Amino acid sequence: MKPVITTERLTKRFGDFVAASELTFEVDQGEIFGFLGANGAGKTTAMRMLCGLLAPSSGKATIAGFDIYEQTKEIKTKIGYMSQKFSLYDDITVSENIRFYAGIYGMSTKQIKAKTHELLEELQLESEAKTLVRELPLGWKQKLAFSVSIAHGPDIVFLDEPTGGVDPVTRRQFWDLIYSAADKGVTVFVTTHYMDEAEYCNRVSIMVDGVIAALDSPNNLKQQFAATNMEDVFYELARNAKRKGD
């Protein structure tokens, strides 16, 4: 397995405030990597740097082989992004959304046509191709948003709390999609507040006060902290966070 994300002492300061401090880690191709942390721990800052949206203050990182300072444009073509808050356009149809995003990523009309067909079939949404996205149930929207975020064949997909507010069955169907993408070699970088979902990851990092306080497989973390589940691991690490108030 070759790493597709490598960071070395990656740091972001805002004035005197160190939002993310000396992050050093690697994520392998096809890995499902859980990126957890307390509110205010620096997750969003770190994610924005990795996506090439925010210039680091110091440290090094490469994403899909591209440098995080010099090659942010190339990085953006190699990654997909989906969050609970921003995913699809509500006021255009399902197939228009697919066409729009695939078009932005430079896919040809022919490719887009084939991809649209493939996606709709995979999600069993063929009958909804001309439905406005706003009319879809939230769960379907999220599944569609995920599929759209990997339609252009990125090396890495960043998922920022993708399953917030979704019912438990749909949440699990969503994870089926994540597993199948990872199985095809897409690296999945995911944040979540559902600690049972942390268990589905190959490895998990937990950020506290701007630093990575722990990074290992869920099993090893549970052993290390003598905990029965990931929620207790998280609680143990984050309960004394200084920054939770900020």
Next chain:
Amino acid sequence: MIELNHIKKTYSKGLVTALKDISFSVNHGELFGLIGPDGAGKTTLFRILTTLLLADDGTATVNGLDVVNDYKQIRNCVGYMPGKFSLYQDLTVEENLHFFATIFGTTIKENYTLVKEIYQQIEPFKDRMAGKLSGGMKQKLGLCCALIHKPDVLFLDEPTTGVDVVSRREFWEMLRKLKKQGITILVSTPYMDEANLCDRIALIQKGEILSIDTLAKIIESFPKDLYAIKSANIFKLLQDVRSYPGVGSCFAFGDALHVTFNNSSDKDVIKYLHSKDHTDVSMKLITPSIEDCFIHLLSPSI
């Protein structure tokens, strides 16, 4: 303390049904949880009970007062914390609290004991604009503002959504203390695991209540034996268990699969999994969680 009788609500001229036919009641001093995913109708229910929205049909009372006729009195005796942060972003923490105390004709001083323990946690930031607070802090300020007029009933719409595990535990600890002071609390959440902190819960989906009872009773009513199955490769395990003929339902739960069988128990599944090259296979009978019950109620056929 809260009573709903056949409440119905639709949007878009009847095309979208938000609440189908909701009836239930919440007792005085109860901590009652409304649990369901987005789009279940939780917020609509809150808005009807806090007199911000009229139901199409049915009646409801809060503290013995009718939500339509006595709306003014209701507004004085309830506290409401909407799901969307609704304080003044451009006022400071202290100014917000002062504002809400004043519009309810009281002062911070008069009811300080009620909010003291919560407010002290945000007091170091009292001169900060509310809009600049972190999620956990906003939530604490929201709770203070909803409490400052000493309401009889507290309505909290998804107060812990998007908040980390540590802040969520702290928040529920605060609710437990408020309950001890006799305040009736109706709280909604999409996190199933928070059910065990409520006296009673209603599971709600698509405008309908699937079940309403104490957590223990809901769990007791789970109709089948439930097993946790583990192996070294959970993704392959999921696919293989699902393809096994005798399996009723199979869902991933953390590091294990939760499985029911059509014929109560089926030990041959272990052999089957070994034949599929699984290692470290284990299977044990477990007590269902609230999430198992919810999944079962969503799809009772499996």
